[in-house]
Amino acid sequence: MARSPRALTLAAGVLMLALVPVAAELLDQPFYVDLFRRIMIFAIAALSLDLILGYGGMVSFGHAAYLGIGAYAVGVLTHHGIANGYLQWSLAILGSALVALAIGAVSIRTSGVYFIMITLAFTQMLYYLGISIEEYGGDDGMRLAVRSQFPGLLDLRNATAFYYLVLGILLLFLLLGQRLVDARFGMVIRAARSNEPRARAIGFSPYRYKLTAFVISGAMCGLAGALLVNQTEYLTPEFMHWTRSGEIMFMVILGGIGTLMGPVLGAAVFLLLEDVLSAWTVHWQIILGPFLVLVVLFAKKGLIGLVPDEAAPGG
Amino acid sequence: MxxxxxxxxxxxxxxxxxxxxxxxxxxxxxxxxxxxxxxxxxxxxxxxxxxxxxxxxxxxxxxxxxxxxxxxxxxxxxxxxLARSFQITSIFKDFTALDNVALAVQAHAGSSFRFWRPARRERALREPALEVLRTVGLAERSELMAANLAHGEQRQLEIAMALATRxxxxxxxxxxxxxxxxxxxxxxxxxxxxxxxxxxxxxxxxxxxxxxxxxxxxxxxxxxxxxxxxxxxxxxxxxxxxxxxxxxxxx
Missing domain, CATH: 3.40.50.300 (P-loop containing nucleotide triphosphate hydrolases)
Incomplete structure (x- = not known):
């Protein structure tokens, strides 16, 4: 069977990511393991947003909320002496799923600008909640005493083991996401995005499907939050700042909305550009900004849209 | 009566x-x-x-x-x-004609809370959909994007979607x-x-x-x-x- 250029790009990308720790070792640049792990964590967050934004048409401008909840689940438990990773990460996933359920239940009844504003407002609430709790460092945040513990499985202090775990989760989510959007469930949310009155007229009640997608997306992003705080070893309400939500959305749009692979590429390009440009000048955003504008203007389907994909009809 | x-x-x-x-x-x-x-x-x-x-x-x-x-x-x-067609054509424009009708079949063919199997490969959805497209005379156009159909064909497609709900x-x-x-x-x-x-x-x-x-x-x-x-x-x-x-x- 002939492979589409996009499938080949995916294979090449996965191979490259898999080889990063090896290359870093050879070049004696351990920093790259750190950088690409960070990229993959944000790729997971962007991928989770794309599920509802690209396929469900839900413009969540508060996806950083789930990063924050995942991070706080880990940080708070560690602060109270519970470093068990299974427990922490379960709480991260469950907690963000519950918050997504609450936010989604309200926001999905609205659309357009109202949807954006409600998701933003909830995230701001959580952000200020984070700032106000002095016990957990308030405004300044706090150091994570130890990374999540997975006795008998792996040690996150080992940079390479942590790296491959994140890669594994990213690949798993790419697979899950692809199955999800192509399955009956995905077809319903895509149909509702395409034409909601029509979807209702043929008998679908889109609300519960959209809410379920919103919860799945929140849970995925919550796990990204748990990974992120282990990555930075520092818990801060900044994880939930609205500019963070904006960055995640930028990654999705930059890479290609509604493609799953695109947001991963978007996260890589965004964070690599940030890394390169910020070493060069403190005003790196002056360069990044126009670049994003150009991509949005001239590559409407994002960077991944430049790679042909024969076998993908339907929205 | x-x-x-x-x-x-x-x-x-x-x-x-x-x-x-x-x-x-x-x-x-x-x-x-x-x-x-x-x-x-x-x-x-x-x-x-x-x-x-x-x-x-x-x-x-x-x-x-x-x-x-x-x-x-x-x-x-x-x-x-009860199935309706709209005065202003209402279809899923960024899906193929067959997808449009298969979605209507899907809505009436059990739960859609199914997360794993690709819906486009479910024969139980595709075959009845193609059959309805055939009755309205759109079978040859089934793989075309709905947006690219002629106006009259889009109206036929809408009727096909309504009929597909039986x-x-x-x-x-x-x-x-x-x-x-x-x-x-x-x-x-x-x-x-x-x-x-x-x-x-x-x-x-x-x-x-x-x-x-x-x-x-x-x-x-x-x-x-x-x-x-x-x-x-x-x-x-x-x-x-x-x-x-x-x-x-x-x-």
């Missing part, structure tokens, strides 16, 4: 000061093609939207197959066998609107082929289509039915002639 399939009693809907549906009664019998006609602004689409569940009436009762469905939403009514009754909002002569003739012939097998409530402006299709005609003016009966009765009704005077002379 038993109970009517659809019974409307005292249906009322107003927008601000405008009464779009005014204490309206209407019966549609199983198997008939019933056309609702009326001058522009008579409230025909508003009526259809209340029947399909897209619009809530202010008062009145809608009974379908003996069940009070007045307070059900559009999806629930679709599940009970409805007990079709609600058609101006099915030949905006069509060329050839296209509308084809659509009329197709709808004629459904006659007898499918109960149809038709809202239509095109009098050729109405007289070619309708077993019964109800004439709506200012939100009320002023006359109802067989086409030849309605044609000679003085009140109807009065209402249409100055609009057109087709009657």
């Amino acid at each position: 038993g109970e009517p399939l659809l019974e409307v009693r005292g249906l009322t809907k107003s927008f601000g000061g405008l009464i779009a549906t005014d204490r309206m009664d209407l019966d549609v019998t199983e198997g008939e093609t019933h056309a609702v006609i009326g001058p522009n602004g008579a409230g025909k689409t508003t009526l259809l939207s209340q029947l399909s569940g897209d619009l809530r009436p202010d008062a009145g009762l809608i009974r379908f197959v003996g069940e009070d469905i007045t307070h059900l939403g559009a999806p629930a009514r679709s599940m009970r066998g 409805p007990r009754m079709l609600l058609l909002d101006e099915p030949v609107a905006g069509m060329g002569l050839d296209e509308s003739q084809r659509m009329i012939r197709f709808l004629q082929s459904l006659k007898g097998r499918q109960t149809i409530l038709l809202v239509e402006h095109d009098m050729d289509a109405v007289f070619a299709l309708a077993d019964r005609i109800s004439v709506m003016v200012y939100g009320r039915i002023i006359a109802s009966g067989r086409p030849e009765e309605v044609r000679v009704n003085p009140e109807v002639r009065q209402a249409y005077l100055g609009e057109d002379t087709l009657l």
Whole structure:
């Protein structure tokens, strides 16, 4: 069977990511393991947003909320002496799923600008909640005493083991996401995005499907939050700042909305550009900004849209 | 003849000061093609939207197959066998024609909370969908994006989606609107082929289509039915002639 250029790009990308720790070792640049792990964590967050934004048409401008909840689940438990990773990460996933359920239940009844504003407002609430709790460092945040513990499985202090775990989760989510959007469930949310009155007229009640997608997306992003705080070893309400939500959305749009692979590429390009440009000048955003504008203007389907994909009809 | 399939009693809907549906009664019998006609602004689409569940009436009762469905939403009514087409073509434009119809099949083929198996490879969805496309004459166009179909084909696709839900009754909002002569003739012939097998409530402006299709005609003016009966009765009704005077002379 002939492979589409996009499938080949995916294979090449996965191979490259898999080889990063090896290359870093050879070049004696351990920093790259750190950088690409960070990229993959944000790729997971962007991928989770794309599920509802690209396929469900839900413009969540508060996806950083789930990063924050995942991070706080880990940080708070560690602060109270519970470093068990299974427990922490379960709480991260469950907690963000519950918050997504609450936010989604309200926001999905609205659309357009109202949807954006409600998701933003909830995230701001959580952000200020984070700032106000002095016990957990308030405004300044706090150091994570130890990374999540997975006795008998792996040690996150080992940079390479942590790296491959994140890669594994990213690949798993790419697979899950692809199955999800192509399955009956995905077809319903895509149909509702395409034409909601029509979807209702043929008998679908889109609300519960959209809410379920919103919860799945929140849970995925919550796990990204748990990974992120282990990555930075520092818990801060900044994880939930609205500019963070904006960055995640930028990654999705930059890479290609509604493609799953695109947001991963978007996260890589965004964070690599940030890394390169910020070493060069403190005003790196002056360069990044126009670049994003150009991509949005001239590559409407994002960077991944430049790679042909024969076998993908339907929205 | 038993109970009517659809019974409307005292249906009322107003927008601000405008009464779009005014204490309206209407019966549609199983198997008939019933056309609702009326001058522009008579409230025909508003009526259809209340029947399909897209619009809530202010008062009145809608009974379908003996069940009070007045307070059900559009999806629930679709599940009970009411299917509508829209005046302004409403399809999933960024999906293929086959996808559009397969989605309609899917909505009536068990739970859609299925997360793993690709829906486009489910034969239980694709085959019935292709069969319906064949009946409306779109089988060769099945892999085309719906957005790329001609206007008339998009209207056919909409009817195909409605039929794919296996409805007990079709609600058609101006099915030949905006069509060329050839296209509308084809659509009329197709709808004629459904006659007898499918109960149809038709809202239509095109009098050729109405007289070619309708077993019964109800004439709506200012939100009320002023006359109802067989086409030849309605044609000679003085009140109807009065209402249409100055609009057109087709009657």
